[in-house]
Amino acid sequence: MAGGGDDAAAARNKMVVLKRHVTGFPMEEDMEVVVGAVGLRVPAGSSTPAVLVKNLYLSCDPWMRGRMSKHDEGATAPAPDFVIGETMENYGVGKVIDSTHPEFKSGDLVWGMSGWEEYTLVYQPESLIKINHTELPLSYYTGVLGMTGLTAYAGVMEVGRPKRGDFVFVSAASGAVGQVAGQLAKIAGCYVVGSAGSDEKVDLLKTKFGFDDAFNYKSETDFAAALKRCLPDGIDIYFDNVGGATLDAALLHMRHGGRVVVCGMISQYNLEEPDGLRNMLCIIPKAVRVEGFNVAGYFHMYSRFEEEMARYIKEGKIAVVEDVVEGIESAPVALVGLFSGRNLGKQLVALARE
Amino acid sequence: MAGGGDDAAAARNKMVVLKRHVTGFPMEEDMEVVVGAVGLRVPAGSSTPAVLVKNLYLSCDPWMRGRMSKHDEGATAPAPDFVIGETMENYGVGKVIDSTHPEFKSGDLVWGMSGWEEYTLVYQPESLIKINHTELPLSYYTGVLGMTGLTAYAGVMEVGRPKRGDFVFVSAASGAVGQVAGQLAKIAGCYVVGSAGSDEKVDLLKTKFGFDDAFNYKSETDFAAALKRCLPDGIDIYFDNVGGATLDAALLHMRHGGRVVVCGMISQYNLEEPDGLRNMLCIIPKAVRVEGFNVAGYFHMYSRFEEEMARYIKEGKIAVVEDVVEGIESAPVALVGLFSGRNLGKQLVALARE
Numbered sequence: 196m197a198g199g200g201d202d203a204a205a206a207r208n209k210m211v212v213l214k215r216h217v218t219g220f221p222m223e224e225d226m227e228v229v230v231g232a233v234g235l236r237v238p239a240g241s242s243t244p245a246v247l248v249k250n251l252y253l254s255c256d257p258w259m260r261g262r263m264s265k266h267d268e269g270a271t272a273p274a275p276d277f278v279i280g281e282t283m284e285n286y287g288v289g290k291v292i293d294s295t296h297p298e299f300k301s302g303d304l305v306w307g308m309s310g311w312e313e314y315t316l317v318y319q320p321e322s323l324i325k326i327n328h329t330e331l332p333l334s335y336y337t338g339v340l341g342m343t344g345l346t347a348y349a350g351v352m353e354v355g356r357p358k359r360g361d362f363v364f365v366s367a368a369s370g371a372v373g374q375v376a377g378q379l380a381k382i383a384g385c386y387v388v389g390s391a392g393s394d395e396k397v398d399l400l401k402t403k404f405g406f407d408d409a410f411n412y413k414s415e416t417d418f419a420a421a422l423k424r425c426l427p428d429g430i431d432i433y434f435d436n437v438g439g440a441t442l443d444a445a446l447l448h449m450r451h452g453g454r455v456v457v458c459g460m461i462s463q464y465n466l467e468e469p470d471g472l473r474n475m476l477c478i479i480p481k482a483v484r485v486e487g488f489n490v491a492g493y494f495h496m497y498s499r500f501e502e503e504m505a506r507y508i509k510e511g512k513i514a515v516v517e518d519v520v521e522g523i524e525s526a527p528v529a530l531v532g533l534f535s536g537r538n539l540g541k542q543l544v545a546l547a548r549e
Numbered sequence: 550m551a552g553g554g555d556d557a558a559a560a561r562n563k564m565v566v567l568k569r570h571v572t573g574f575p576m577e578e579d580m581e582v583v584v585g586a587v588g589l590r591v592p593a594g595s596s597t598p599a600v601l602v603k604n605l606y607l608s609c610d611p612w613m614r615g616r617m618s619k620h621d622e623g624a625t626a627p628a629p630d631f632v633i634g635e636t637m638e639n640y641g642v643g644k645v646i647d648s649t650h651p652e653f654k655s656g657d658l659v660w661g662m663s664g665w666e667e668y669t670l671v672y673q674p675e676s677l678i679k680i681n682h683t684e685l686p687l688s689y690y691t692g693v694l695g696m697t698g699l700t701a702y703a704g705v706m707e708v709g710r711p712k713r714g715d716f717v718f719v720s721a722a723s724g725a726v727g728q729v730a731g732q733l734a735k736i737a738g739c740y741v742v743g744s745a746g747s748d749e750k751v752d753l754l755k756t757k758f759g760f761d762d763a764f765n766y767k768s769e770t771d772f773a774a775a776l777k778r779c780l781p782d783g784i785d786i787y788f789d790n791v792g793g794a795t796l797d798a799a800l801l802h803m804r805h806g807g808r809v810v811v812c813g814m815i816s817q818y819n820l821e822e823p824d825g826l827r828n829m830l831c832i833i834p835k836a837v838r839v840e841g842f843n844v845a846g847y848f849h850m851y852s853r854f855e856e857e858m859a860r861y862i863k864e865g866k867i868a869v870v871e872d873v874v875e876g877i878e879s880a881p882v883a884l885v886g887l888f889s890g891r892n893l894g895k896q897l898v899a900l901a902r903e
Binding site for chain 2: 484
């Protein structure tokens with residue numbers, strides 16, 4: 196595959212670039228797929244070691260929305276804004292096809308931050324993680340064995356700290372993080388209820404993921420009543436992926452000493468002004484902890500997590516549902532679909548199988 | 550003083566009763582001082598041991614506001630609603646004048662939950678705590694050595710967990726809890742900024758309580774700018790006594806890994822509908838913990854706290870400012886004054902000196 200000497204063979208490299216910064220809901224037209232070319236070797240004479248990765252699977256995650264906005268200087272943002280005209284990026288799974296870094300060699304399967312493109316030249320390969328369990332579907336490393344799985348694991352185990360018998364509520368429960376969070380809480384011996392946005396998803400929660408109960412929040416007229424019906428004794432741990440009205444209702448329904456694990460607030464990402472939360476007062480008499488976290492603080496536990504999660508998957512204790520679209524041309528619409536809940540399970544884009 | 554045999558001498562007992570349940574700001578007219586009589590011995594033939602306490606100091610605390618409302622059944626309330634026509638209650642300091650409980654004897658000085666009256670017959674004396682440091686002003690056991698002091702101690706040390714060099718912000722900082730919280734954070738080696746509602750209070754923070762900086766929130770047009778001016782590098786610990794707009798502004802100004810110790814939300818207690826908090830989203834990228842707590846969960850550490858706090862007071866490391874009114878007739882107006890910030894320091898009512 197490699198070209199001789201410094202003259203590398205070239206390949207087509209399709210990439211998704213940001214066309215304009217986004218306000219409100221993102222649209223397919225905010226992105227553009229452009230065609231470039233890439234040399235199939237790390238350029239000779241590079242001053243720092245680098246790794247050329249052929250991207251196999253790209254992950255679509257809600258947190259990317261934050262990077263599509265233009266933030267004011269000094270504003271709290273999860274990561275730098277995407278630059279107009281430049282390739283977007285997110286976690287993905289790839290195969291090393293050339294490397295000048297001693298820790299990586301051609302043929303290695305890795306996951307980590309990568310461009311939304313067919314090939315990515317990674318100049319900071321320390322951010323790439325080698326895939327140990329190649330006997331499992333590689334795509335799992337965009338989800339259950341990758342960033343979203345680690346997010347669920349850290350949120351449930353480190354932030355929520357479940358005790359056997361705890362009552363747990365998970366919103367966006369069939370999504371990439373929610374499905375893993377709920378199943379981990381089940382493994383920890385909790386009673387787990389999920390909310391989702393369609394009857395099909397609710398069915399998935401009960402039949403595939405083993406939730407004790409679930410409801411379709413879109414068909415409930417009274418959200419608080421739905422919580423009371425499914426969790427009459429209240430909530431010990433609320434794993435929040437959506438924020439807004441769901442969080443406000445859950446706050447009222449927390450038990451003494453409860454924990455709200457604030458992982459995401461997808462209902463808020465596209466609003467010009469966020470909804471006002473009115474029920475925070477009740478965290479005082481109930482001694483409730485509301486804790487925001489992000490996965491960046493938990494990569495030190497990745498190895499332990501990978502082994503534990505791979506074992507759960509093999510033992511059938513963690514089921515996985517993925518929503519896979521094919522080809523990089525499908526990436527923008529797949530990403531946009533997250534915000535209307537069109538995906539069923541973990542949303543990812545397959546670019547190549549090897 | 551005691552009557553012979555079962556026939557106890559009687560004394561006048563003035564008491565503050567709730568006249569009507571409160572919505573919005575409480576008013577003096579919501580309460581009434583009525584005159585009754587009390588036997589000066591625990592009634593003979595009582596089925597459970599009891600303690601008759603002569604109240605010396607009553608504490609006025611914002612949390613009483615919650616008990617003056619009529620809550621819907623099942624609503625989250627800090628404690629049972631006060632009953633119309635019955636004596637209100639709160640923490641206070643008193644002297645045992647008769648006891649049929651083996652652990653208390655006439656002459657003991659105690660603090661704990663007591664009626665808003667001159668004499669209280671306590672049927673659950675386990676809730677009373679004997680006062681060890683009688684060499685310090687007894688009134689301190691309504692505040693710095695009592696419930697509000699323990700609240701500040703638990704909030705700062707157990708919930709906030711300060712590290713040397715942390716940037717700490719305390720709202721309602723000259724109040725009963727705030728003044729102790731800020732000084733404890735100083736002892737822990739933090740840089741401490743307080744907000745208060747008058748220039749006189751701000752002056753007190755800087756000169757008497759040793760805060761590093763302070764501002765009058767009523768004269769600031771831009772609250773966020775005031776925070777930025779006083780804490781240009783952000784906030785590690787926000788000790789929240791007020792909630793509302795102050796909390797919302799502080800959330801935006803938290804540092805990564807910061808802690809919001811939610812002790813009280815006095816700005817919200819008198820609103821029909823609470824203000825909406827709009828900045829909770831930023832706790833995710835900044836991994837901020839927002840933790841409600843109440844002192845009820847921390848009485849197990851009271852002995853340790855009492856010794857430590859008494860030592861700080863004697864060493865001059867903790868200064869105390871009290872706002873004392875005289876006589877039970879003054880109690881209603883003193884309580885109401887808390888909600889307009891009329892008090893300067895810990896508000897209490899002196900009924901008798903011994």
